[in-house]
Amino acid sequence: MAKIAIVYYSLKGETIAPGMKIVNLEKGHTAAAAEFIQEAVGGDLYELETVKTYTKDHMKMIYEAKEEWEKGIRPELKSYPDLSGYDTVFIGFPNWWNTMPMPVVGFLERCDWKGKKIIPFVTSGGSGFGKSIEDMKKYCPGAQIADGGAFLGHEVENSKQQITEWAKQAIQ
Ligand SMILES: Cc1cc2nc3c(=O)[nH]c(=O)nc-3n(C[C@H](O)[C@H](O)[C@H](O)COP(=O)(O)O)c2cc1C
Numbered sequence: 292m293a294k295i296a297i298v299y300y301s302l303k304g305e306t307i308a309p310g311m312k313i314v315n316l317e318k319g320h321t322a323a324a325a326e327f328i329q330e331a332v333g334g335d336l337y338e339l340e341t342v343k344t345y346t347k348d349h350m351k352m353i354y355e356a357k358e359e360w361e362k363g364i365r366p367e368l369k370s371y372p373d374l375s376g377y378d379t380v381f382i383g384f385p386n387w388w389n390t391m392p393m394p395v396v397g398f399l400e401r402c403d404w405k406g407k408k409i410i411p412f413v414t415s416g417g418s419g420f421g422k423s424i425e426d427m428k429k430y431c432p433g434a435q436i437a438d439g440g441a442f443l444g445h446e447v448e449n450s451k452q453q454i455t456e457w458a459k460q461a462i463q
Pocket residue numbers: 300301302303306307316318319320321322352353354356357384385386387388389390414415416417418419421443444445
């Protein structure tokens with residue numbers, strides 16, 4: 292049986308809900324999706340957390356994230372999960388500026404992907420993966436990148452069945 296890891300990044304705190312409403316989340320949307328996936332297929336769950344804290348004010352935070360991408364900054368993580376014992380790795384992240392957050396980039400490029408299958412999943416305000424899969428191919432040489440699952444952030448909490456079904460077929 293495949294040895295599965297589920298690795299995700301998710302922002303806690305202020306986020307934008309439909310209608311440009313700012314809401315405060317105790318658990319991010321991608322974190323909720325990652326937990327549904329683990330319930331569905333088992334495996335080990337790893338959260339990527341930055342040492343730094345992003346600006347609390349959401350409207351300022353989104354420009355902080357944009358600057359990281361533009362300048363190629365890889366924010367340091369509290370820990371870097373060792374994926375050497377896994378052959379199937381779900382990688383989950385929110386869509387930030389049409390791609391993946393830089394903390395995820397910083398993690399991906401440190402791993403040895405040869406012979407591993409990546410199953411990406413994203414939560415977004417509507418853009419789905421954007422160009423993140425294209426970018427992922429650059430940062431994960433040697434990986435086989437499977438078709439991913441894209442979920443609307445604000446609907447994740449009510450999409451357990453859909454996410455469960457997707458995760459189960461994704462590991463086949
Ligand atoms: C910095 C930043 C940039 C974002 N850029 C996009 C975007 O380009 N397209 C989109 O559909 N959603 C975008 N969003 C919305 C998030 O992808 C969405 O709210 C996601 O579900 C958040 O997941 P999380 O709660 O796990 O962090 C952005 C959010 C942030 C914080």
